Amino acid sequence: MNMSRSTFLVDADWVVDHGQDPDVVLVEVDEDTAQYDINHIDGAVRIDWKRDLQDPVRRDFIDKRSFEKLLSAKGIANSDTVILYGGNNNWFAAYAYWYFKLYGHRDVRLLDGGRKKWELDGRPLSSDDVSRPGTNYVASEPVSGIRAHRDEVIEQIGGSSIVDVRSPDEFSGKILAPAHYPQEQPQVAGHIPTAVNVPWSKTAADDGTFLGEDDLRALYADAGLDEVNDIIVYCRIGERSAHSWFVLHELLGYSEVRNYDGSWVEYGSLVGVPVEK
Template sequence: MAFANSGPLVTTDWLEQNLANPKVRVIEVSVEPGLFERGHVPGAQNIVWHTDLVETVNRDIASREKFQALLRRLGIDKDTTVVLYGDNNNWFAAWGAWVFDIYGLRDNVKLLDGGRRKWELERRPFATNVTPVVASTITLAEPNRSLRARITDVLNVVEKRSEARILDIRSPDEFTGKIIAPAGVQELAIRAGHIPGAVNVPWARAVNAADGTIKPIEELRKLYAEVGIDGSKPIITTCRIGERSSHTWFILSRLLGYQVANYDGSWTEYGNTVGVPIANPAGTVWGGK
């Protein structure tokens, strides 16, 4: 089914007008526990990021079998238009879009521009009941490994065996090594700094502060081109655990059409790996003050 708004982003107006459309499935992917249960976009289904989209024992994204079972339970078929939204400026909703893309679902998977925050700001309707859906029989493709960077891919860039560009989207204090993690967030790495050769464009520079909506395409192109990210070479996005970087992955890949892989190991993997080179402009020392 064709829709008037067929791009990677949908507006809050579009979504409210299409809530009753049986070919549209709205999915909330928030990180705050209980948020969905307290109120969600009417008709939305819930995905729990830390259990549904990842393996809960080994550190990995959800297996094809696990993700396929989830989509069947949510009634998602290959022709379903999926609209993802969530809290934290859609970080984890963007992670969801990345996982959908890895398993071959891309064109019909969209983000709600501005996410839950914009929906709330506009005082649009919320519901607390969960709408029953008919299970699907979807069969997923094998994962597209080119959308996911591993530490070997990153080291190939560091050691100049690859021409890919590394884009670190963390805050300047994280990037320089002044801090390891944002305030109030557990420090999961034991070293501070960034991957040598990486450039830094904090994810928040790509959104409007007032409502979290993504800035216009030409502004985005200019923003990233200022640090040499122009789509002429493959790009690897990275952050702390891969969720903020998936937001930038979505912008670069889905909106700008660049070739991008998300490094979900990010700093918690790289900063804990023995023997890899680290850039630390802040000069912080492990165990020091």
């Protein structure tokens, strides 16, 4: 793993060597929020993307104070190195990573390949309960420039590059959500006009690890994004687009990439906005 990637990614050997260090915190974030109860990497705490990261009343992510309370309760300090991982090529782990970046955490990384690579390698898992002493975590105000809101997206149609990271069937309007999800949330199917479709899943190898830099650059170059900086990514609820945000902003170094976390559940329910199929 080269030095630039080591800023954002660790591999399984690194976790074996450093996972028990006092200033390293492993955190599992899964689509299936019950998976952690079955087993997890030894020493990892859980963040539940539904219960912990979403506002309990309105559709939005938790505010600064709630993020501080969450990390304090999980035993995470501002000075800790946080290693996030999960199933399905780290899609919800990448979503949590984006939250950590939004609230200014100094050192947060993904375990390359997540649970999939860990299990394929036959590495051990534990079902032991994990708790850490509480902390007094202090988050920064939300970092500007990495989140896009609906009005900004609408204004940028035909301007900034908009990347739809959903499956081709979702992009074309054949389905509203991934095939294994309910299909009732957005009111219409389709995509934002002028968006290009670069499915998030194409950025990962069969073992769940990220493709190499040359392959990733070629993937986005084929979509006409090789010399573009101002990019908005979206999916259905913002988790897959957070994964693509990680690839573009962190691994490839695109300077202006924003995640539209309202994504198609919001946009597809708006009245009077343009839609293409």
